[in-house]
Amino acid sequence: xxxxxxxxxxxxxxxxxxxxxxxxxxxxxxxxxxxxxxxxxxxxxxxxxxxxxxxxxxxxxxxxxxxxxxxxxxxxxxxxxxxxxxxxxxxxxxxxxxxxxxxxxxxxxxxxxxxxxxxxxxxxxxxxxxxxxxxxxxxxxxxxxxxxxxxxxxxxxxxxxxxxxxx
Amino acid sequence: xxxxxxxxxxxxxxxxxxxxxxxxxxxxxxxxxxxxxxxxxxxxxxxxxxxxxxxxxxxxxxxxxxxxxxxxxxxxxxxxxxxxxxxxxxxxxxxxxxxxxxx
Numbered sequence: 001x002x003x004x005x006x007x008x009x010x011x012x013x014x015x016x017x018x019x020x021x022x023x024x025x026x027x028x029x030x031x032x033x034x035x036x037x038x039x040x041x042x043x044x045x046x047x048x049x050x051x052x053x054x055x056x057x058x059x060x061x062x063x064x065x066x067x068x069x070x071x072x073x074x075x076x077x078x079x080x081x082x083x084x085x086x087x088x089x090x091x092x093x094x095x096x097x098x099x100x101x102x103x104x105x106x107x108x109x110x111x112x113x114x115x116x117x118x119x120x121x122x123x124x125x126x127x128x129x130x131x132x133x134x135x136x137x138x139x140x141x142x143x144x145x146x147x148x149x150x151x152x153x154x155x156x157x158x159x160x161x162x163x164x165x166x167x
Numbered sequence: 168x169x170x171x172x173x174x175x176x177x178x179x180x181x182x183x184x185x186x187x188x189x190x191x192x193x194x195x196x197x198x199x200x201x202x203x204x205x206x207x208x209x210x211x212x213x214x215x216x217x218x219x220x221x222x223x224x225x226x227x228x229x230x231x232x233x234x235x236x237x238x239x240x241x242x243x244x245x246x247x248x249x250x251x252x253x254x255x256x257x258x259x260x261x262x263x264x265x266x267x268x269x270x
Binding site for chain 1: 171172174175176177178179180182183184185186187188189190191193194195197199200202203204206207210213214217218220221222223224225226229230232233234236237238239240241242243244245247248249250251252254260
């Protein structure tokens with residue numbers, strides 16, 4: 001096995017295990033930390049896929065901003081205590097796990113299909129901030145501007161929701 | 168496509184992460200952990216998009232990931248604001264104790 005393959009297996013293994021631990025840990029603080037680990041592994045995988053800009057954004061925005069927001073809310077609400085973390089039991093667990101297995105079976109069936117033919121060789125500078133920005137501002141300018149409206153709406157919504165009294 | 172790890176490996180990892188997140192949404196009762204499971208599912212889809220962008224040598228997948236991240240940031244902010252508002256009124260984040268919209 002070459003180095004690249006070994007790197008993939010180690011990173012993917014850590015990503016999968018940390019994803020499972022995120023869902024199964026009872027303490028939400030531990031869940032957040034495992035999720036951050038998962039996002040770091042994804043950033044490494046993005047690097048192997050020539051998505052350098054997205055790898056940086058993944059760490060800055062996801063592992064940085066969003067997960068700190070989660071951690072902040074958990075600390076603010078003081079949710080670290082375990083006795084308030086009773087989980088689902090009995091039938092609900094069986095139903096949930098079987099739904100998950102059905103979804104996994106469907107995805108596995110999709111994987112047996114043949115992948116589309118690979119594209120031509122990667123263009124120079126594929127995935128760098130320069131190429132990415134040129135593409136974003138030339139061909140996807142309207143969606144980009146709409147995203148700013150969406151973020152503004154989210155901002156106003158959060159301020160309204162987080163106010164003490166709704167009038 | 169340069170030699171390296173085949174596309175299928177990335178897709179399998181993505182499928183495993185997606186199913187883990189889906190199971191988390193169904194099984195967990197803590198609203199914040201449910202939000203984290205949703206983030207996990209979004210990220211697994213992002214991995215698929217980046218893998219295909221590389222496979223097809225097409226930037227469109229990466230642009231889509233960029234927009235998914237923007238939506239996820241908005242979703243996380245709104246969701247956590249809702250959780251805070253709920254906690255202020257109900258003193259709980261367990262979703263099965265929050266049933267004011269159920270009946």
